[in-house]
Amino acid sequence: MSLAVPSSLLKVEEIQGRGRGMVASQPLKAGQIVLRDSPILLYSALPLVRQSLWSSSSASATCFCDHCFRTLPPSSQGDSSSSSVLCPSCCHHCFCSSNCLSKALNSSHSSWVCQALSHLRAHSLLLEQPLERQVQANFLIAAYNLANISPSNFQIILSLQGSPDDATIVAAQFLHPLISSFCSLALISPHNGFSLELTSALLSKDKLNAFGIMQPFSVDDDQRSVRAYGIYPYASFFNHDCLPNACRFDYVDTNPPDGSHNTDFIIRMIHDVPQGREICLSYFPVNENYSSRQKRLIEDYGFTCNCDRCNVESNWSDNDSVEDNAEDGEEVMDEDQYETMAASDTDNNPCDDNNDFPHAYFFLKYMCDQKNCWGTLAPLPPQGDTPSNVMECNVCGKLKSGDDFDIDKEQDEIPMED
Numbered sequence: 001m002s003l004a005v006p007s008s009l010l011k012v013e014e015i016q017g018r019g020r021g022m023v024a025s026q027p028l029k030a031g032q033i034v035l036r037d038s039p040i041l042l043y044s045a046l047p048l049v050r051q052s053l054w055s056s057s058s059a060s061a062t063c064f065c066d067h068c069f070r071t072l073p074p075s076s077q078g079d080s081s082s083s084s085v086l087c088p089s090c091c092h093h094c095f096c097s098s099n100c101l102s103k104a105l106n107s108s109h110s111s112w113v114c115q116a117l118s119h120l121r122a123h124s125l126l127l128e129q130p131l132e133r134q135v136q137a138n139f140l141i142a143a144y145n146l147a148n149i150s151p152s153n154f155q156i157i158l159s160l161q162g163s164p165d166d167a168t169i170v171a172a173q174f175l176h177p178l179i180s181s182f183c184s185l186a187l188i189s190p191h192n193g194f195s196l197e198l199t200s201a202l203l204s205k206d207k208l209n210a211f212g213i214m215q216p217f218s219v220d221d222d223q224r225s226v227r228a229y230g231i232y233p234y235a236s237f238f239n240h241d242c243l244p245n246a247c248r249f250d251y252v253d254t255n256p257p258d259g260s261h262n263t264d265f266i267i268r269m270i271h272d273v274p275q276g277r278e279i280c281l282s283y284f285p286v287n288e289n290y291s292s293r294q295k296r297l298i299e300d301y302g303f304t305c306n307c308d309r310c311n312v313e314s315n316w317s318d319n320d321s322v323e324d325n326a327e328d329g330e331e332v333m334d335e336d337q338y339e340t341m342a343a344s345d346t347d348n349n350p351c352d353d354n355n356d357f358p359h360a361y362f363f364l365k366y367m368c369d370q371k372n373c374w375g376t377l378a379p380l381p382p383q384g385d386t387p388s389n390v391m392e393c394n395v396c397g398k399l400k401s402g403d404d405f406d407i408d409k410e411q412d413e414i415p416m417e418d
């Protein structure tokens, strides 16, 4: 199954050694929106058993609507004036409004899902498993349900990249018999021939393609967690680069304009790129150091990154590697370390790709300096042909004037690539 990208700005191309990727079909401008994408599947990243919303002990827990994943206001928990509603059958899953509940009962929280999750919550062997295994169970229930309510979207998931590896086979060997023993998979979709192999395949698609929808940003939280995962059919075609030229924005806790959903993604260009250039996202915050990035990419995505930044950092001697500049045991650099390294390199020549830290420019211009944020900045969309001078952070939402960074505008296209 091949999907036509719903944007004249991008096309999907086969790229040697990287599978499919998204390529600019015309010159693209900083801030330009190149893709809007809606999830075909969303599932919770929280443990199967959560504290009751209505118990006083839950006051400090952050809760999210189990359909649209908006944050539920803590003040409304247990408050009869709150618009939040529990599923009348399981009294466990909570929804931000009766409207969301009624949509969920016909889709994400069908009676089959409700019963399947109730069974899983009663299964002590599963509850003893690490969070990752419980979240995989959430995914499988959501995916099997999708096969019933939208067979075409289920086929799209199966068409994404990913084949079972040892870890997904082990997970499938644990979860498949457990779920099929009491969730009557044949009943929900008799045509799909649910099997251990299909379960392994689904888990492998999820591993390579699911996007995390993060919990709300807080300056006091240096370990931001995921609230939900989503499969976004078009955004799944973006390959990774450790110095991306586009980044993803979501506005989950806001009320989107008519016709869009709060869980939609918007992919915006960070800087100008010419026609034919591959458009890449970073699969995680850009501040991670070389060895931590390589470890994540091989373990989670099955490839070794040889982007320009990795090629430079792999040649750093032990004495000037980022990780040796960071404190012992830390896998990321802090703000001061970046600023010191970036400033010393840009003092000489901000865009000279012959120096040993050519991506200093990227960190100074496009990395958010808010404490504990590590988001990426992209300009607001241009107005007609006029580029915006306002940068928006894709994590904390902070707006910053592009003038805060005063390198000559002509250098806006990062010179490292090609």
Ligand SMILES: C[S@@+](CC[C@H](N)C(=O)[O-])C[C@H]1O[C@@H](n2cnc3c(N)ncnc32)[C@H](O)[C@@H]1O
Pocket (backbone or CB within 6 Å): 017, 018, 019, 020, 021, 160, 161, 208, 209, 236, 237, 238, 239, 240, 241, 300, 301, 302, 303, 304, 305, 306
């Ligand atoms: C979300 S998918 C991206 C689209 C994928 N290339 C496809 O054909 O559908 C993630 C997978 O793409 C491949 N990939 C992404 N970035 C890559 C890169 N920089 N180098 C090599 N492979 C990459 C890896 O196989 C990774 O697991």
